[in-house]
């Protein structure tokens with residue numbers, strides 16, 4: 532049986548989008564009505580390689596800061612040991628895109644090869 536109090540508590544966590552003014556559930560990172568980010572930053576942790584013993588207990592934290600009046604958009608990379616950061620650096624969105632391409636290159640076939648296959652030539 533559904534716990535009604537818990538159900539309503541979960542569904543009442545809604546705030547107003549600062550851009551369009553529509554209601555947005557707190558769990559959403561972006562407004563479903565206008566797509567504006569609802570948080571000033573997003574954070575993800577990445578685990579170390581399990582087969583590299585010297586990295587046990589460490590993690591890579593990447594924080595994505597959205598543009599604001601005080602700060603340009605940026606991505607901040609930090610290496611964490613336990614509950615403190617050993618080092619950190621912020622990069623521009625362009626450098627982050629270059630990093631993403633370096634880490635996971637997109638495999639694009641040349642345009643004419645795709646066209647030739649599409650036309651079955």
Ligand SMILES: [Zn+2]
Nearest residue numbers: 548551562565
């Ligand atoms: Zn909105």
